[in-house]
Amino acid sequence: MRTASLKPRRTTRKQPQMVFDPTAIRTDFPLLQTQSHDHPLVYLDNAATSQKPQAVIAALTRYYTNQNANIHRGVYKLSVDATTAYECVREKVANFIGTGQTHEIIFVRGTTEAINLVAASWGGQNIKAGDQIILSELEHHSNIVPWQLLAQRTGAKICVIPITDAGELRLDEYEKLLNDTTRLVGITHISNALGTINPVKQITALAHKYGAKVLVDGAQSVPHIPVNVKDIDCDFFAFSGHKICGPTGVGVLWARQEILEAMPPYQGGGDMISSVTFEQSTWNAVPYKFEAGTPNIAGVIGLGAAIDYVTGIGMDKIVAYENELLGYALEKISAIKGVRIVGSAKQRAAVISFVMDGVHPHDIGTILDGQGVAIRTGHHCCQPVMDRLNIPATARASLAFYNNREDVDRLLDAIKKVREIFG
Amino acid sequence: MSDHRELYQETILDHSRSPRNKHAMPDANHHADGYNRLCGDKLSLYLKIENGVIEDISFIGEGCAISTASASLMTETLKGKRLEDVSPLFEKFHNMVAGSVEKIDDEEMLGKLLVFSGVREFPVRVKCATLAWHTLQAALKDNSKTVSTE
Numbered sequence: 246m247r248t249a250s251l252k253p254r255r256t257t258r259k260q261p262q263m264v265f266d267p268t269a270i271r272t273d274f275p276l277l278q279t280q281s282h283d284h285p286l287v288y289l290d291n292a293a294t295s296q297k298p299q300a301v302i303a304a305l306t307r308y309y310t311n312q313n314a315n316i317h318r319g320v321y322k323l324s325v326d327a328t329t330a331y332e333c334v335r336e337k338v339a340n341f342i343g344t345g346q347t348h349e350i351i352f353v354r355g356t357t358e359a360i361n362l363v364a365a366s367w368g369g370q371n372i373k374a375g376d377q378i379i380l381s382e383l384e385h386h387s388n389i390v391p392w393q394l395l396a397q398r399t400g401a402k403i404c405v406i407p408i409t410d411a412g413e414l415r416l417d418e419y420e421k422l423l424n425d426t427t428r429l430v431g432i433t434h435i436s437n438a439l440g441t442i443n444p445v446k447q448i449t450a451l452a453h454k455y456g457a458k459v460l461v462d463g464a465q466s467v468p469h470i471p472v473n474v475k476d477i478d479c480d481f482f483a484f485s486g487h488k489i490c491g492p493t494g495v496g497v498l499w500a501r502q503e504i505l506e507a508m509p510p511y512q513g514g515g516d517m518i519s520s521v522t523f524e525q526s527t528w529n530a531v532p533y534k535f536e537a538g539t540p541n542i543a544g545v546i547g548l549g550a551a552i553d554y555v556t557g558i559g560m561d562k563i564v565a566y567e568n569e570l571l572g573y574a575l576e577k578i579s580a581i582k583g584v585r586i587v588g589s590a591k592q593r594a595a596v597i598s599f600v601m602d603g604v605h606p607h608d609i610g611t612i613l614d615g616q617g618v619a620i621r622t623g624h625h626c627c628q629p630v631m632d633r634l635n636i637p638a639t640a641r642a643s644l645a646f647y648n649n650r651e652d653v654d655r656l657l658d659a660i661k662k663v664r665e666i667f668g
Numbered sequence: 669m670s671d672h673r674e675l676y677q678e679t680i681l682d683h684s685r686s687p688r689n690k691h692a693m694p695d696a697n698h699h700a701d702g703y704n705r706l707c708g709d710k711l712s713l714y715l716k717i718e719n720g721v722i723e724d725i726s727f728i729g730e731g732c733a734i735s736t737a738s739a740s741l742m743t744e745t746l747k748g749k750r751l752e753d754v755s756p757l758f759e760k761f762h763n764m765v766a767g768s769v770e771k772i773d774d775e776e777m778l779g780k781l782l783v784f785s786g787v788r789e790f791p792v793r794v795k796c797a798t799l800a801w802h803t804l805q806a807a808l809k810d811n812s813k814t815v816s817t818e
Binding site: 603604605606607608611612615622623624631637638666667668 | 672673675676681685706707708709710730731732733734736790793796
């Protein structure tokens with residue numbers, strides 16, 4: 246199984262009736278063929294970043310080998326081709342997240358930059374002293390700190406939706422928090438620490454009743470479930486390329502056109518202007534107003550290849566397969582004596598946080614690593630979640646469509662090894 | 669090496685399961701808090717120093733096996749030691765766990781602390797082993813602020 250054939254299989258996978266074949270998929274990922282501490286690598290840290298298929302690696306190589314030129318400015322063929330390749334990805338992303346409006350897609354460095362952009366630009370213009378920003382206890386630090394910085398600058402107030410012991414949002418408490426001073430609700434679509442899938446459509450509808458805007462952090466959702474921003478009806482949506490098989494350093498902010506048009510620029514520089522004099526400059530149209538300087542052209546093209554790759558498999562097939570694998574993993578892990586799974590939301594994605602009696606998560610991580618099993622340990626950039634659940638840290642296994650039951654079994658064996666060593 | 673028994677030696681497991689000197693000390697005359705952001709380990713260290721001698725030393729806190737065992741073995745080692753002996757010992761200990769010297773010298777001086785020699789193979793765990801010692805330095809300076817291993 247591990248004799249790698251690195252040929253992309255996209256063409257065959259584009260057949261609509263194609264059967265989901267995890268064994269074939271694994272061979273698309275060079276890193277999954279490698280060894281770690283003399284064991285075949287079992288990569289279960291997908292919530293941190295995903296591995297890259299050969300198709301994405303090849304797209305990056307192809308760009309730098311044959312297409313490299315700056316975009317939006319050259320009159321020569323190479324630049325025109327690079328511009329076309331870059332702008333084609335905007336269309337791919339627009340279709341992938343269900344907007345279809347290419348000018349509503351802004352390329353950024355990642356989810357973190359997307360949220361900072363909204364907080365600085367839209368927030369700076371629309372949030373005043375006494376206004377309320379609602380976040381949740383499940384948020385990643387990147388959907389907390391930009392709003393704190395904004396609140397410190399403006400005198401706005403941050404309120405927090407609490408969670409239950411299962412790791413689900415208290416929607417009753419959320420409704421109590423909403424009022425006429427609420428300007429923004431920032432909510433994660435899927436919790437990176439517990440896997441909870443939040444009812445973002447319902448949350449958005451409630452916020453809109455009070456005229457508040459809604460930002461959805463889609464870093465964990467876009468790689469694992471089909472996403473349609475029009476259906477959610479949110480106002481801002483952010484995600485990262487590297488968690489959906491794309492390169493690092495590229496991500497997407499989506500927002501409605503009228504909102505983007507009313508927002509001031511985030512950064513100044515080339516490409517985002519229409520005209521410049523020392524007295525005054527005027528801004529380019531959206532999305533270019535928000536893409537100052539030479540963007541991550543290769544990254545965007547790599548993201549395009551990643552979206553082609555996952556849509557070639559089918560997001561519906563990915564979610565069905567991951568759910569089945571999650572069910573298997575939850576059943577097996579929860580059966581191990583002395584292991585407790587943290588978070589039990591009814592709607593959940595393939596993220597499994599767990600703790601073991603008498604063993605600190607960091608020690609679990611080190612011993613698993615020795616068995617070639619890569620998981621994340623710590624607070625997962627979610628210290629408020631850990632404080633709420635009264636634990637310092639967890640061990641977290643997060644699955645992707647290229648994982649299989651054998652990976653889960655190797656995780657189970659490695660957990661048994663922890664018990665052997667710690668008694 | 670792959671089963672990590674080199675790191676998790678029996679003495680370390682023993683001290684992490686049943687840490688020595690793990691209690692608060694109301695009449696301590698030196699105290700500091702330590703924090704390891706990577707693992708979320710928190711440690712409070714208490715010392716009673718009389719005439720340049722560590723008469724008593726204890727700690728409380730939660731952490732991984734390496735950091736708990738390190739705090740436990742450090743307190744056991746330092747009880748009754750003169751203050752001027754602390755810095756040279758920490759230097760030897762740090763060199764051993766950080767792998768900054770080729771060969772561990774002065775094994776006699778390190779004594780039981782030699783069980784941490786396996787840490788040098790695990791660069792991300794060095795901070796776990798040194799948290800107690802960094803906190804000790806802060807306590808001896810009478811620095812009541814929280815120290816971090818960052």
